[in-house]
Amino acid sequence: TPKNLSASSPSPDKLLGGLLSSASDESSCQSRYKSNLYRKPSPFPLSPYLAQKLRKYEAYHKKCGPGTKRYRRAIKQLKSGRNADDSECKYVVWFPCNGLGNRMLTIASTFLYALLTDRVLLTHVAPEQEGLFCEPFPGSSWVLPGDFPENNPHKLHIGAPESYANMLKSGAVRNDDPRSVPASSLPPYVYLHVEQFQLKLSDNVFCDEDQAMLSKFTWMILKSDSYFAPALFLTPMFEEELARMFPQKEAVFHHLGRYLFHPTNRVWGIIRRYYEAYLARVDEKIGFQIRIFPEKPIKFENMYDQLTRCIREQRLLPELGTVEPPANTTSGEAGKVKAVLIASLYSGYYEKIRGMYYESPTKTGEIVAVFQPSHEEQQQYTSNEHNQKALAEIYLLSYCDKIAMSAWSTFGYVAYSFAGVKPWILLRPDWNKEVSEVACVRSPSVEPCLHSPPLLGCRAKRDVDVAAVKPYVRHCEDVGFGLKLF
Ligand code: GDP
Structure with a gap:
């Protein structure tokens, strides 16, 4: 451990091997570059591919984020009551659930999902969460603007008709042949309710058919109480990309958390x-x-x-x-x-x-x-x-x-x-x-x-023990049926 470390001593590697962007202003968020001086160096080397992916994401967020004309156009479409045919910018809007630890885990999971599906991550910041975290993406904001039309958290529950699982049940969407469905025939947004229900993850969508359907929506609203990043590793279409981003699977939150969260x-x-x-x-x-x-x-x-x-x-x-x-x-x-x-x-x-x-x-x-x-x-x-x-x-x-x-x-x-x-x-x-x-x-x-x-496999009838079939997943020490990457 570095002893007698003064917070002002410059670190040889402030950007954590390329995890952090150099475009951020230091004084407006001191913790971004200072916090890691209080820790030992990370035992998990960063993959250059992940660093590259983050820089690309930052540019995308800046192009499509709040305050841009593309964002205004997407909001107009949302208000029009129909999904768009092909939109340059897609969004996933995170809504909070439970305490701070839960929220940080679900924000990181949602961000990983955004990276994998080319969506811009926006977060609904409730008053109790205001002023806790710095903006993570340079030159833009991840805070959902207050005039977002679907801003009512009470609408987001397991029975919501806009939830993907309920849309499948009601026939509002079908997932058997996603390619044949014109995007503009879909509702203006889809809600993903990724919460624990009877010890399982509800709105189970971590399979290719559902992801192909979901990718057609410009707007996705997501609420979760679970660290669902491991579920993304079980989705076949994300497997290759995730392997490039995270050669060491146990470092997913370690890297994404250190990238996203910086106390104000x-x-x-x-x-x-x-x-x-x-x-x-x-x-x-x-x-x-x-x-x-x-x-x-x-x-x-x-x-x-x-x-x-x-x-x-x-x-x-x-x-x-x-x-x-x-x-x-x-x-x-x-x-x-x-x-x-x-x-x-x-x-x-x-x-x-x-x-x-x-x-x-x-x-x-x-x-x-x-x-x-x-x-x-x-x-x-x-x-x-x-x-x-x-x-x-x-x-x-x-x-x-x-x-x-x-x-x-x-x-x-x-x-x-x-x-x-x-x-x-x-x-x-x-x-x-x-x-x-x-x-x-x-x-x-x-x-x-x-x-x-x-x-596994979404609508599969048989319950398979994921930890028994995937070598990089094991059951948790504290939650016997839970899953952990390693
Ligand atoms: P979890 O419920 O343990 O999974 O963690 P969460 O962070 O989601 O929710 C627990 C909440 O209780 C925290 O966010 C804090 O608000 C509060 N809390 C629990 N333990 C502590 C603690 O040791 N110190 C402080 N300051 N707050 C705590």
């Missing part, structure tokens, strides 16, 4: 102040993220016990001793400082771990310093200030050398994926138990987990 100067201020105050000068940083889900409550004592078991078994922190190490200790570890960063809505874990290392010495003479930036007590999806802190903590966690996190949490997925660090996952107790027998397991991949798998 305001949030970066929170991150930078905290990092410089508590983390910049330590020898090692260890992040613990403890997430208790309201629908699956775990008693504090049980969670705390599981965390300390994980720490002990995986040797994440130095053991406690009973006697002070002698003053002339020469052990290589003595005097080194390990920082523990805790992200949690509650302060109890921090209090207890800090107390432990305050009251007792470590056997090696190492110093353990424990920090927790905030404890918000309640999750508040609709508070902007709350989300600023959540984003800051995701970033602070992502600067850690080791990360242990709660099962099922997208908040944690984003942090370890940014870091490029394989996490230890604190497993959920079995459904009929209060305590998990295994405290934690190490994930072999830095990819997030897709909690609800799609059906």
Whole structure:
């Protein structure tokens, strides 16, 4: 880890090997070039093909994005009530669902989908999300303008008549012979509802027939609660392109997330102040993220016990001793400082771990310093200030050398994926138990987990275990039926 790193020291590779465009203005979004100085270099080399693809996308977005005459023309067509015959610019409009971690995973998935299908990505930014992220695409905006005609999030649900699955059912579209369908005979937009339904991904469209049909629509509106990027890898027509973009499949979110998400100067201020105050000068940083889900409550004592078991078994922190190490200790570890960063809505874990290392010495003479930036007590999806802190903590966690996190949490997925660090996952107790027998397991991949798998082949009647047939997909450590690229 670079020690005593000052945020102003210029990096030899600010653009992360070509991941970031050089066309962005540095001062309006300082985190874009500074944040990565707080991390070790990425263990995943970027494919030049992906870099090229991103530059091409940026030019396309600039040509078709909000404020351009092409955008105005496309909006006019949308209002006309019919799809266009052949349009120069196509769009996918992302609508939010759930908390910040979920949103970041679905934005990245939607962006990957946009790259694969030549669509411009626009995001509906709700008040609680305003001012969190910088514009990712130089010279343009990814924010959906407020006067977008289909701006009502309440229309977007599994039963919406505009959803692709429902249009197939009602006969408004057919997918048996997409080539014979004139584009202008289609409705003005299509809605894709990519959410978990009965443990599966609904509106299952990850097959060639459906994609051929969907590509005819100029406008697509998409809402998802799932990291559906792995599902794109299961679509035959995307396979070759994805292989060129991501020679290492486990680095999909790692690269796309680092490309897309840059905290605004305001949030970066929170991150930078905290990092410089508590983390910049330590020898090692260890992040613990403890997430208790309201629908699956775990008693504090049980969670705390599981965390300390994980720490002990995986040797994440130095053991406690009973006697002070002698003053002339020469052990290589003595005097080194390990920082523990805790992200949690509650302060109890921090209090207890800090107390432990305050009251007792470590056997090696190492110093353990424990920090927790905030404890918000309640999750508040609709508070902007709350989300600023959540984003800051995701970033602070992502600067850690080791990360242990709660099962099922997208908040944690984003942090370890940014870091490029394989996490230890604190497993959920079995459904009929209060305590998990295994405290934690190490994930072999830095990819997030897709909690609800799609059906292979879309309208196939038989349910195939994707992980058994695709060598680059496995089940997640924390979600048995979930899928993860590796
Ligand atoms: P998930 O529900 O764990 O998958 O993660 P999400 O990010 O989608 O939703 C959880 C939300 O709860 C976050 O976005 C935060 O608003 C809040 N939250 C959960 N854990 C923490 C935490 O450790 N720190 C802060 N500041 N907020 C948290």
